[in-house]
Amino acid sequence: MTQDELKTLVGQAALQYVKPDSIVGVGTGSTVDKFIDALAASGIPLKGAVSSSVRSTERMSKLGIRILEASEVESLPVYIDGADEIDHAGHMVKGGGAALTREKIVADLAERFICIADESKLVDTLGAFPLPIEVIPMAAAQVARRLKARFGGEATLRAGCVTDNAAHILDVRGLAIKDPAGFEAEVSQWPGVITVGVFARNKAAVCLLGTAAGVKTLSF
Template sequence: MTETDPVKVMKQQVGKAAADLVKSGNIVGLGTGSTAAFMIQFLGERMQAGTLTDIKGIPTSFQASVLAKKYGIPLTTLDEVDRIDVAIDGADEVDPQKNLIKGGGAAHTREKIVDGLAEQFVVVVDSSKLVDSLGAFPLPVEVVPMAIAPVMRALEELGGNPEIRMGVKKDGPVITDQGNMILDAKFAAIANPADLEKTINNIPGVLDNGLFVDLADIILIGEIKDSQPSVREM
């Protein structure tokens, strides 16, 4: 059956464009989310076709690990490799300076580790994720459960409006792959992402937050023009 949903086709095309950047022998950081899922699928298809060989993936989440196994991508860990050649991941917001907000999938802590270690970090998004300044998307903050109340107070003092992220089709809060909780903090605007990232990460009990500053190298953007999906690079 031919795919007719233009948004899905757009995500597929930007995922394929990113997968095409991977070279044989690469260690690849495997991102999390719907667009990254297509990238993982296309990496598997390239391996099956024989156009890509001897790659290993480092997943950023349980979801990425499951998809990699489904599509036949061998996995490794940071203990076993001394480099990551390229990491490919999505984002919830992208500003003109290539700063990001990530964490809509509650995987931003592992994503920042993998993406930050990569020689090249490629971001795959659709055009709806582009913003003039970060902050419309609530900032995810991963917190050790015992510190939820004091961290919420600290975020409020910084001008944020934090809420505990609750599960969908599940009673209670979202629990990360590390066994922690997520606060989504709404800020009116984030004028200085670099300063806010460091300030929040210095709050006792915070593992990491979803601000990714000066990490992205390439932004691949899926768009729909004249009812046709296309991909461009920022």
């Protein structure tokens, strides 16, 4: 199957985690687009959805799914989103679509994170995919220097990217993140950092992995 077909497969498989008459957390990205389409076509009754990006909000609104603000809910049964990388413990790298801060906010509301991805995203060690870090613009150069000195990572500003929060994205190459929780905890404390694209505190509970043999379920 093509990568697009694998994304469709896992998007449909994620419907099993959507409880009728609940509020579902929805991420962003091309794989999540497939889930949104499947959700709209499924006929599953929902109270609404909390979206992590303008892109997903617009797509769901056009398909008739009611959108709620994160401030309107106290918790969510599930948050369904993709990943740029996921390791064998459920830690992820996210932010390729520049929505990592809002993704982490919605993920933090959820009882369980359901990751949907194709098998190319499963890795032994996070870091091959350039790690996104959302930063306040005036801190970008300072954070980049610190990443180089502390971890040997080469950080570059993502050209032309302004996030939904009016911030910038540093993409960091050359990392091997062997302690995702420690990395996330440390870098999150640096002045000017809004969000680190390592999802360790909000790691996946389940990954639905699209493979040539079908959907493989990984539980963490």
